[in-house]
Amino acid sequence: MASLSLHLVLLFSIFFITFFTPSASENQLAEMPLNDDVLGLVVFKSGLQDPFSHLTSWNEDDNSPCSWSFVQCNPLNNRVTHLTLDSLNLSGKIGRGLEKLQHLQLLSLSDNNLTGSIPPYLSLLPSLQSLNLSLNSLSDRIPLSLSNLTSSNLNFLDLSDNSLSGPLDDLLFGNCLSLRSLLLSGNSLEGPLPSTLLHCVSLNTLNLSNNHFSGAPVFENGIWALTKLRTLDLSLNSFSGPVPKGIFRLHNLKDLRLYGNHFSGEIPSDVGFCPHLKRLDCGSNLFDGSVPESIRRLNSLTFLDFSNNLLSGEFPQWIGESISLEHLDFSSNGLTGNFPMPMGELKALQYLSLADNRLSGSIPDSLVYCSELNVIRLRGNGFNGSIPEGLFDLGLEEMDLSWNQLGGTIPPGSSKLFESLRVLDLSRNMLTGDIPAEMGLLSNLRYLNFSWNNLHSQLSPELGYFQNLTVLDLRNNKLYGSIPEDLCDSGSLGVLQLDANLLAGPIPDAIGNCSSLYLLSLSHNNLSGSIPKTISKMRDLKILNLEYNELSGEIPQELGELENLLAVNISYNQLIGRIPAGGIFPNLDQSALQGNLGICSPKLKGPCTMNVPKPLVLDPNAYGNQMNGHNPGNEPSNAARFRHHRFLSVSAIVAISAAGLIAMGVMVISVLNISTRRRLSFVDSALESMCSSSSRSGTPSVGKLIMFDSGSSQSWINNPELLLNKAAEIGGGVFGTVYKAPLEGRMVGIKKLVTSNLLQHPEEFDREVRVLEKARHPNLMTLLGYYWTPQLQLLVSDYEPNGSLQAKLHERSPSSPPLSWSNRFKIILGTAKGLAHLHHSFRPPIIHYNIKPSNILLDENCNPKISDFGLARLLTKLDKHVINNRFQSALGYMAPELACQSLRVNEKCDVYGFGVLILELVSGRRPVEYGEDNVVILSDHARVLLEQGNALDCVDPSMNEYPEEEVLPVLKLALVCTSQIPSSRPSMAEVVRILQVIKTPVPRRMEIF
Incomplete structure (x- = not known):
């Protein structure tokens, strides 16, 4: 028994010395009973979960791991040099066993589910040259001990796409002469960059994107030392100040990404001194001034993006000389001038966006020679003239020419366009004529918007041929005729908006085939007939707008079964009868029902008309001759004549009485309205209508609360009286009084503007308010909507409780x-x-x-x-x-x-x-x-x-x-x-x-x- 205990003690001692002491020499290893690499890998495996059994070949009884999966050895000494376990769905933590792999040169554990922190003992691997721990869930700070790796043979370090946080220690890169690639993107690292980063003179790839780094880059005055740098990615951080001096003097630089920071000032004029630069991405910063002309010297440039900045001046006409460009984006700046005429020289151009600038003039016909163009976005400028027909002969995937002043007709498409186009937006222009029948051949089209034009056309049945269309918006045109029955044959349509046209006839029963619709808006037309019961088949429907039509009959009770329905407006039709008992209908606001004199609802004051068969009334005098036999011939008896005259008199009395009651009711309601308006009249008026919609003439609705977030505007207020009672004044000024009001658990601010005949007409007011709504910025209050009548104007915005x-x-x-x-x-x-x-x-x-x-x-x-x-x-x-x-x-x-x-x-x-x-x-x-x-x-x-x-x-x-x-x-x-x-x-x-x-x-x- 004593000898057995001694034997166990000896075995434990051997294990402890083998695992927790520094590695022995080659000769000592030969004398050991266990291979260090086998022991280290077995211990490492024990800390992992391997759901798909990728590591079953790792057998602890083997003398060597060189035959194991994902392991490579040096054939001279049979020591492990490469361990590659990428994308194996492994989870757990990185165990201590790896420190025994003293000859390991490459360790890659990318794209798994590893957690915990980066083990500091990885710095004890003296031969490690490449370390890849990307695409995991590693957390905590990057340990300073990794500086031992960077000071040895390490040339590749990838810790990207984890959950690492905190600042980088300034000594982390104290001696990184051999490091060539450093990838830390997609973490939560913060603070300034270490000054020792400038010691990494062999770097050719530096990616720090998508973190929280801030301040001016510390290498502002020394980046010229990184002469071998080819890729520099600082995007999606919080860097500020001007672009570091000398960054454009790096002659080997090919890829520079500064997107999504707070860099400011003018773009350095020496931007053209990077002769090999292929990608320059400076979008979403605060750069101002004009576009430097030196960019035209970058003959290798394929990607140029200065979107979402503060650039001004004329759009460079020389841009047409950059014949290597594939991606060009200057959107959301303040550039002026005309479209460069020689754009047709950009034969390789695939993506073009000049949206939301101040450009004017016509779209040049030369653009049609950009044969590789896939995306063109020119929205929000002042372009005029007609659309070049050749654009519809290209293999475009997206075309957005909205919010301009383009006129003429919509060109017919070509077979090449039919196969490629996915997004077509020509809204907010002055287009006329028909909707080309060829539109129905756009088999891959997903988004089609022709709204707010002057199109005068019938709705073609070909519109139902779209197989993949999800949004169809034809609002505010002059479309006439009926709604095609096969409009939803594709089964993929999610949004159908045909408001403010001249459509007539019934809503077809086949509308129920639009099973995937979540927004159906047919308001401000001349539609007649009843509301189809088949709408109840649209189980995903959230918004239903049918107001300002001539619909009649009862509202189908089946619509109450639509559980996802959030907003309904059926006002100003000729509907009668009960509203559906289920769904949102019992909670509809008065504004969603008003204008229908026959609807039965306690929220409406008018008469209630039930659509039931009229009762059969028998006149007993009609059979008097046969029954009594007292009055032969055709003359009625005196008693019958008396009863007939008495019946007419009673009817007249009833009619007169009803008229009197109605008149008294109108007077009472008027008095009540005046009394109510004296209690916070601004809220009471706003509650007259909660659904944003346009008038028949295309002008903004008068007396409607227009909410820019149409998906929630109709469901915000369930209890108008509660809102009325809880509204409170919180401030005021010369331009108006400010109130706060609760809307379904959310507080909003409502500003009642001064109303001394100072405000513009509703069209102008709508246009200006929508400009303010676009002013989205973290330091600006968000405008949510507005209300306009000649006597009352409101602005609705977010509310800050602090x-x-x-x-x-x-x-x-x-x-x-x-x-x-x-x-x-x-x-x-x-x-x-x-x-x-x-x-x-x-x-x-x-x-x-x-x-x-x-x-x-x-x-x-x-x-x-x-x-x-x-x-x-x-x-x-x-x-x-x-x-x-x-x-x-x-x-x-x-x-x-x-x-x-x-x-x-x-x-x-x-x-x-x-x-x-x-x-x-x-x-x-x-x-x-x-x-x-x-x-x-x-x-x-x-x-x-x-x-x-x-x-x-x-x-x-x-x-x-x-x-x-x-x-x-x-x-x-x-x-x-x-x-x-x-x-x-x-x-x-x-x-x-x-x-x-x-x-x-x-x-x-x-x-x-």
């Missing part, structure tokens, strides 16, 4: 902590970005007109959101009374030139108000303060202190700590913004750039003032 900057800065209670400097700077920078978006992303620019703390709302993280922007666009004239009130309500914020000129509104007025806002945030004081004997103007007070060298005396004493190196330049910036001379004030794009430079660390900050 209140305004006015409350946080000037109205806080003594127990509430003051705003920290970091939050104040965040508010300053965020407000600047929001204003820059309004000024530079729209033509003409959107002027806020009234910048002050009460119009800056804060979310829970003190991120600012600008409200009440663009109201000046909604006013066509202002009388003297409103001007005077506006100055009194914004005293101290208004630019001085507005007081002495005839209302010259421009961007520099907003810059002045923003400068005053900065002074308020720095000082904690109001822009104008009244003492017993004097009046203190904050901007003048700060300017005097700065000239005396005591600028920091302006700082709010409630801030205990603040960085002087940030506060002082911010204060100087505020005084520049409040210059008395408008031309001396910077643009908001320049303000954003200056603030981003101020926030950078001190050693890299440039002198601003």
Whole structure:
């Protein structure tokens, strides 16, 4: 028994020494009973789950693992050199066994479900040259111990697409001379980049995309040292400031991606000094200025993207010389001018997007020579003329020419287009004529939108030939005739919108074949007959709009079985009878039912008409002769005549009485309406209709609450009385009063605009409001919808429960902590970005007109959101009374030139108000303060202190700590913004750039003032 115990102790000692001590030499390994590689791999396997048994060949009884699956060995010493376990659905953690593979050169565990952190002992593999742990679920920080790997033989490191987080240690790449590829994309890494990254002079691929890295790239002044760099991907981070100097002097650079950051300033003029550059992606940043002409020197360029920036000036006419281009995207900028005429030279061009600029003129016919073109997007410009017919002869997959001024007819398609086209959007133009019958041959078409044109055509039966169409939008044209019965033969249609046309006749029963529809909108036509019962077959239907037609009969009870139906509007038809008992119908708002005098609903005051057979009435006098035999001949008896006259008299009395009751009812209802309007009339009026729809003439509906999110607009309010009672006033100003109102658990803000005959006609109002709705930005309040009548105008927007900057800065209670400097700077920078978006992303620019703390709302993280922007666009004239009130309500914020000129509104007025806002945030004081004997103007007070060298005396004493190196330049910036001379004030794009430079660390900050 003692000998057995001793034997077990010896075995345990051998295992402990073998596994937990450094590796032995080659001679010692030969003497060991177990192979280190076998032991290490078996232990590594024990920590994994292998659901598909890929590792069954790994047998611990083998003397060598060289015959195992996914393992490669050096034939000279039979030691493992390559371990490749990619895409095997393995899960678990990376166990310690791998540290025994001292000759391992390549380790690849990509595309599995591994969890936990990156084991630090991987740095103990001295021969490792390639490490790939991508596409797993690894978490925590990247261990500093990996620096031992980068200082040895490692040349490939891929940790992309995991859940790694935290900043990178600055020493992580202290000695990375051999590293050639570094891939860290698709994680949650944050903070600045390590300065030691510049030591990786052998790098040819650096991918840091899709993380949270921030600040200016640390290699700003040293990237020229990475002379071998061919691919640099910094996209989808939070880098800011100008593009690093020298980045375009890297002569080997082929692929540069800066997409989705906050880079600002002009595009460096030396962009053309990368002779081998093939891909340049700078989209979704804050670049301004014009497009550098040096780009025309990049003869190898195939991909060029500057979309979603602040570029201005004329679109480069020389772009047609870049004959290698395959992808060209300048969408969402402020570029002007005409379409380059020699575009036909771009024979390799496949993707073209110039959408949402200010381009004008005609679309050149030369574009039809771009034979490889797949996608063309020109929406949101001012192009006129006709559509080049040759475009419909190309093999396009997507064509978007919407929101222009194109006229003429729609060209017929070709066989090549029939096979390729998937998206066709020609909406919001001035097209005329017929819808070509050839449209039905577009077998792969998924989206077709011809809405808001002047097409005068019948709905062709060929439209039912679409096999894959999911959206068909033909609203607001002059289409006539009936709805084809085979419109839904394909079975794939999800959206059908035929509103505001001249369609007549019944809705065909075959509409029930549209089983996949979730939106059916046929409003504002001349449709007649009954609502088909077959609509109940559309089990996915969510929205049904049939208002403003001539439909009659009862609403089919079967429609109550549609469980997914969220919104219905059947108002202003000739419907009668009960509404369906199930589904959404019992909860429909009055506005969805009104205008049908025969519908039975407690929400409607009119008469109720039931569609039942009329009762059979027998006249007893009709058989008097035969029954009684007292009155031969054809003359009625005196008693019969008396009874007949008495019946007519009663009928007349009933009719007169009914008329009187109706008149009294109208009077009572009118009195009640007047009384109700005195209780928050703005909400009561808004509740008259909740469904957004267009009028027959194509103009916006009057007296309708238009919600831009049509999928939810009709289902927001289930209890109008509850909303009416809970609406509360939360603020006001010269332009109107602001209320908050709960809508199904969500609070929204409702602004009631002034109504002294200052507002435009509904068409103009609708157009301007939709411009404001497009102003989407993280630092702008989102506009949700509007309401318009000649007497009442409302704007509906998001609501921020954290209140305004006015409350946080000037109205806080003594127990509430003051705003920290970091939050104040965040508010300053965020407000600047929001204003820059309004000024530079729209033509003409959107002027806020009234910048002050009460119009800056804060979310829970003190991120600012600008409200009440663009109201000046909604006013066509202002009388003297409103001007005077506006100055009194914004005293101290208004630019001085507005007081002495005839209302010259421009961007520099907003810059002045923003400068005053900065002074308020720095000082904690109001822009104008009244003492017993004097009046203190904050901007003048700060300017005097700065000239005396005591600028920091302006700082709010409630801030205990603040960085002087940030506060002082911010204060100087505020005084520049409040210059008395408008031309001396910077643009908001320049303000954003200056603030981003101020926030950078001190050693890299440039002198601003």
